Amino acid sequence: MATTAALHAHAPQGFIRKYIFSLDHKVIGLQYYFLALVAVFVGMALSLLMRIHMIWPTAVLPLIGEIKPETYLSLLTMHGTIMVFFVLTTAPQGGFGNYFLPIQIGAPDMAFPVLNMLSFWTTFVGFVVLIAAFFVSGGAPLHGWTGYTPLSALPSAGPGEQLGADLWITSIAIFCIASLMGALNFITTTLDLRAKGMSMMRMPLTCWAWFITAILGLLAFGVLLSAGILLLLDRNLGTSFYVPLVVVNGQIMAHKGGSPLLWQHLFWFFGHPEVYIAILPGMGVASQILSTFSRKPIFGYKAMVYAIMAIGLLGFMVWGHHMFMSGMSPYSAFAFSVMTMAIGVPSAIKTFNWLGTLYKGRIRFQTPMLFAIGFVSMFVSGGLSGPFLAQPVLDIPLHDTAFVVAHFHLIMGVAAIFGIFAATYYWFPKMFGRMMNETLGKVHFFATLIGTYCIFMPMHYLGLAAQPRRYSQFTEVAYLHRLIPLNEFITYVAIITVAAQFIFLFNLFWSMKKGAKASDNPWEATTLEWSTATPPPHDNFGGHTPVVNHGPYEYNVPGAPRDYIMQTDPVTAEAH
Amino acid sequence: MSDVAVQHGLTGAYEPSLFGTYSKKIGMWLFLLSDSLTFGALLYAYSYGRISNPSWPTPFHSSSIINATFMTAFLLTSSLTMVLAVRASVDHKPKQQMWFLLATMLCGTAFVVLHGREWSHLISEGLSLPVFPSVPGAEASPEFVNVTRDVPQFPATFFGLTGMHMLHVTLGVIYLGVIAFRKKFIPVLLLLWLVAWLGTPAYSPFHYGAHVLLVAAIVCTVILWLKPKLYDSSDVEVAGLYWHFVDLVWMFIFPLVYLMSTRIL
Ligand code: HEM
Ligand SMILES: [Cu+2]
Numbered sequence: 016m017a018t019t020a021a022l023h024a025h026a027p028q029g030f031i032r033k034y035i036f037s038l039d040h041k042v043i044g045l046q047y048y049f050l051a052l053v054a055v056f057v058g059m060a061l062s063l064l065m066r067i068h069m070i071w072p073t074a075v076l077p078l079i080g081e082i083k084p085e086t087y088l089s090l091l092t093m094h095g096t097i098m099v100f101f102v103l104t105t106a107p108q109g110g111f112g113n114y115f116l117p118i119q120i121g122a123p124d125m126a127f128p129v130l131n132m133l134s135f136w137t138t139f140v141g142f143v144v145l146i147a148a149f150f151v152s153g154g155a156p157l158h159g160w161t162g163y164t165p166l167s168a169l170p171s172a173g174p175g176e177q178l179g180a181d182l183w184i185t186s187i188a189i190f191c192i193a194s195l196m197g198a199l200n201f202i203t204t205t206l207d208l209r210a211k212g213m214s215m216m217r218m219p220l221t222c223w224a225w226f227i228t229a230i231l232g233l234l235a236f237g238v239l240l241s242a243g244i245l246l247l248l249d250r251n252l253g254t255s256f257y258v259p260l261v262v263v264n265g266q267i268m269a270h271k272g273g274s275p276l277l278w279q280h281l282f283w284f285f286g287h288p289e290v291y292i293a294i295l296p297g298m299g300v301a302s303q304i305l306s307t308f309s310r311k312p313i314f315g316y317k318a319m320v321y322a323i324m325a326i327g328l329l330g331f332m333v334w335g336h337h338m339f340m341s342g343m344s345p346y347s348a349f350a351f352s353v354m355t356m357a358i359g360v361p362s363a364i365k366t367f368n369w370l371g372t373l374y375k376g377r378i379r380f381q382t383p384m385l386f387a388i389g390f391v392s393m394f395v396s397g398g399l400s401g402p403f404l405a406q407p408v409l410d411i412p413l414h415d416t417a418f419v420v421a422h423f424h425l426i427m428g429v430a431a432i433f434g435i436f437a438a439t440y441y442w443f444p445k446m447f448g449r450m451m452n453e454t455l456g457k458v459h460f461f462a463t464l465i466g467t468y469c470i471f472m473p474m475h476y477l478g479l480a481a482q483p484r485r486y487s488q489f490t491e492v493a494y495l496h497r498l499i500p501l502n503e504f505i506t507y508v509a510i511i512t513v514a515a516q517f518i519f520l521f522n523l524f525w526s527m528k529k530g531a532k533a534s535d536n537p538w539e540a541t542t543l544e545w546s547t548a549t550p551p552p553h554d555n556f557g558g559h560t561p562v563v564n565h566g567p568y569e570y571n572v573p574g575a576p577r578d579y580i581m582q583t584d585p586v587t588a589e590a591h
Numbered sequence: 592m593s594d595v596a597v598q599h600g601l602t603g604a605y606e607p608s609l610f611g612t613y614s615k616k617i618g619m620w621l622f623l624l625s626d627s628l629t630f631g632a633l634l635y636a637y638s639y640g641r642i643s644n645p646s647w648p649t650p651f652h653s654s655s656i657i658n659a660t661f662m663t664a665f666l667l668t669s670s671l672t673m674v675l676a677v678r679a680s681v682d683h684k685p686k687q688q689m690w691f692l693l694a695t696m697l698c699g700t701a702f703v704v705l706h707g708r709e710w711s712h713l714i715s716e717g718l719s720l721p722v723f724p725s726v727p728g729a730e731a732s733p734e735f736v737n738v739t740r741d742v743p744q745f746p747a748t749f750f751g752l753t754g755m756h757m758l759h760v761t762l763g764v765i766y767l768g769v770i771a772f773r774k775k776f777i778p779v780l781l782l783l784w785l786v787a788w789l790g791t792p793a794y795s796p797f798h799y800g801a802h803v804l805l806v807a808a809i810v811c812t813v814i815l816w817l818k819p820k821l822y823d824s825s826d827v828e829v830a831g832l833y834w835h836f837v838d839l840v841w842m843f844i845f846p847l848v849y850l851m852s853t854r855i856l
Contacts, residue, residue, distance in 0.1 A: 200618075255743045274640075
């Protein structure tokens with residue numbers, strides 16, 4: 016039997032082992048979270064520069080000067096890469112998953128703590144390498160977050176395609192390795208370290224989401240790693256996997272016989288699962304919060320679990336819908352189209368179950384709940400454009416327009432970010448022992464909700480009016496003149512919305528120091544993290560492993576003494 | 592159940608683990624799953640190149656095939672000795688276990704050395720990547736030179752796939768070395784690095800490739816410093832899983848890359 020004293024001796028002493036090279040999943044989770052926080056502000060700054068350049072292409076900005084067309088492409092690439100990899104993949108899974116998966120299943124830590132630490136520091140190195148691309152000669156790459164070949168395979172193709180592109184690929188490869196280590200750890204932990212009574216079907220839906228996300232990561236990142244290695248070979252060893260016979264600036268390159276489509280296949284085989292890697296944890300968080308704040312069991316727990324599984328499975332069969340424009344055979348396009356429509360079914364099941372959970376609930380409109388509802392709203396708004404894009408005939412005119420930008424920003428960008436916000440407001444009391452300020456939280460919520468809708472909804476219209484995406488300048492093009500006022504509107508709203516994020520930043524750091532003290536279970540929730548101390552001790556449960564007697568969402572059980580039964584409550588609390 | 596709970600000195604019970612296995616084993620199976628997708632992507636790239644090139648060459652002569660057959664034999668033998676090492680570790684026969692691990696490592700090393708000679712030979716004959724410097728004084732065969740010129744995907748996929756596999760075997764030998772000899776293996780590794788680095792001429796890709804050993808030596812030192820523990824039979828079993836997997840991958844590469852590229856007269 017371990018005594019508390021022994022456990023204290025076990026907890027690492029000294030700043031470095033405790034906060035820098037910590038093996039504690041809670042510290043590592045926070046490290047991931049703050050890395051993502053830095054990344055998201057960098058990414059936001061880049062997006063503002065893009066918006067400014069779009070409507071005032073010749074403006075001279077303080078410090079930065081004039082944004083040249085190629086700089087615009089660098090901004091685009093770095094914005095997308097930072098957001099997709101270092102924010103949407105890092106915060107929900109690496110951050111919250113790391114912190115709360117072990118606690119929610121009753122484990123003292125991840126299955127492989129050393130690996131966990133390595134995966135964070137590898138991610139960190141990947142981020143540094145990516146940012147370094149800004150500062151090398153030629154600057155950051157131009158090829159977008161999807162890195163389409165042959166542009167990305169030819170160092171002579173543009174200024175950012177020299178060392179900057181090598182750094183970009185290296186960073187992605189490093190990120191793949193880090194994510195693989197993380198995924199392996201998450202899966203093993205979920206399979207192996209559940210406390211007595213925590214059967215798979217008693218796991219909170221957050222755990223299910225992290226678990227399936229990890230499986231997607233395990234299967235997808237290995238493929239991207241290979242694709243990246245081959246791209247590095249093309250660039251540096253002169254092979255021609257992705258490069259056909261090409262002429263750059265009048266010069267015939269030494270490559271021949273490769274296929275740019277090979278990259279697209281490999282990339283999107285990873286890329287589509289990746290978009291679900293970004294959103295699934297948000298779905299888990301939304302389920303958890305909607306149930307807690309409606310004081311009702313989640314509607315259709317099993318259906319939710321099977322829907323996550325179905326999304327994970329189908330997610331590997333639809334990558335071709337990003338390639339309708341590539342001249343693929345209409346038969347494959349048809350197959351990919353049908354599969355893509357099919358993935359809408361489990362997505363819709365989840366949406367209906369969320370609405371079913373809200374229905375007749377005694378809803379508590381606190382900030383986490385607002386963001387969870389916002390998540391559902393964004394998921395629906397962004398999801399509805401998906402089935403349009405899934406039709407090859409509709410996608411061909413829409414593919415290269417702002418319509419796609421609207422689709423994926425609403426569903427992946429903003430919805431996943433709302434998931435992160437919801438999780439932050441929800442778990443902040445557990446992580447830091449204090450409550451976040453409600454008023455500031457609500458102001459932040461409404462500013463962000465209205466702001467993001469005003470930014471991205473009009474983009475559907477811009478897309479239908481044929482405003483191309485990835486173009487640095489369009490103000491000189493006659494047929495787009497009438498769209499300039501709408502674009503100006505979007506830019507102004509973007510500036511305001513970004514400014515509103517500083518409310519969140521202030522609230523976050525202010526509440527850490529000055530927020531009201533939080534009790535162990537401020538939301539009256541049921542899952543295991545709320546049954547331990549705040550903040551949780553080094554081994555999560557203070558020397559013992561909890562015993563789980565209940566499912567994750569037992570709210571308002573008739574005959575129970577309170578309106579919620581915690582998972583650790585003794586069996587007798589339930590009336591039979 | 593994992594050592595994590597034990598490390599934390601926690602009391603209390605856990606749900607039974609998947610198939611009753613321990614965490615490390617599940618972790619290794621998961622790694623192999625993702626690694627098979629990594630190889631799968633490379634094999635996909637190979638098939639893609641092969642199918643989309645109507646004039647895919649088949650230049651290998653019997654000498655290549657004979658060499659590759661010997662390599663295969665070494666790898667298969669190593670799987671056998673690996674099984675025996677696992678058996679010995681379960682039976683608590685440390686001496687035997689050590690010898691069988693050593694035999695496995697030697698077979699693996701033989702594989703890599705034969706493979707390296709094969710590469711050097713092909714490069715000097717003219718099957719090459721654009722960055723490989725030309726071999727001084729070598730007589731290139733027109734056939735291989737043509738292949739390199741007309742279908743650059745052939746050497747690219749050949750060196751890419753087999754190179755990735757060679758890297759896996761090399762890391763496997765190092766892995767087993769650390770399991771079998773722990774810190775005592777680090778100096779051996781450094782010696783091997785020096786031999787491989789200084790023993791190969793500057794135009795050979797292995798001259799630079801040898802630095803993998805140096806990097807591995809550093810990583811192993813860090814790992815042994817972070818977790819200085821005795822390895823038990825579970826570690827041997829898990830290492831065995833990795834080793835058999837690498838062997839299995841070769842069973843795909845050998846027919847696809849060698850046998851299907853043979854000149855049939
Ligand atoms: C009912 C569900 C969905 C359907 C039918 C759907 C369909 C599509 C289609 C057909 C495209 C290709 C458009 C084009 O490039 O021409 C697309 C792009 C995209 N989708 Fe979805 N989608 C769905 C859900 C999601 C979700 C849940 C996410 C992320 C969380 C997502 C993220 C993206 C992204 C990031 C892109 C664009 C990538 C790029 O080209 O840069 N989608 N979607
Ligand atoms: Cu997709």
